[in-house]
Amino acid sequence: MTMRLDYLSIFPAYFDVLDISLLGKAAVNGLVEVHAHDLRDWTHDRHRTVDDTPCGGGAGMVMKPDPWGEAFDEIIGTEPDSSVHVIFPSPSGAPFTQSAAQELSSAVRIVFCCGRYEGIDHRVIDYARSMWTVHEVSLGDYVLNGGEVAALAITEAVVRLVPGFMGNPESLAEESFSAGQDGLLEYPLFTRPVSWRGLDVPEVLMSGHHGRIAKWRRDESVRLTCERRPDLTDSDFGVPH
């Protein structure tokens, strides 16, 4: 099953990068199909205007609804279809999580609507909600200039979970935030040389004693999680506060 990804933006060149590395390979393997579109292709004035001043006043500019609606008609269609997932990155969106990425990895179609300026006329989101499955998502509590970088991050988080994408699916189970780690941060990783600039690999990892290695790794995950992400330590996970 091929996943179709569409990107609507006034900077479609942001998505040229999707031809590189793993994502490029996935596209070649037919796992994903990527289409980037310039929102200005759905404007009709000489200046290809996509923005206007906010109703009710306020600073900055708001993206007009018209180009979005015409782009939707052409790219997605005019019939409702709940199997189409439309993602609006937004500073006021719900936090994007690994479980959201997991859910989206089984989608047949995802359309990323990348806003700029102060954002998109809200009726665009309301219209999209009446037609498709809409997700307004934030990448985190920091401010970007537009939705493109967020769309790239979400794309990578989702596509790497598509069955057949990762060469070694076992590696997915051991990662931070994956269910396999009980919601804990990943333990520190080491490889050869065993001694490097006076810094040595922890002896336990060279002991060949799998039980002790597993305990060291678990203890390190708990220590790191308590130190850096107390919000992840919850009595449900049995991790001490």
Ligand SMILES: COc1ccc(Cn2ccc3ccc(-c4cc(N)[nH]n4)cc32)cc1
């Ligand atoms: C505070 O109000 C703001 C309103 C708009 C903007 C610029 N902008 C325009 C579209 C757009 C889409 C996503 C994001 C974004 C997402 C996250 N996690 N941070 N920033 C930012 C975006 C900045 C701030």
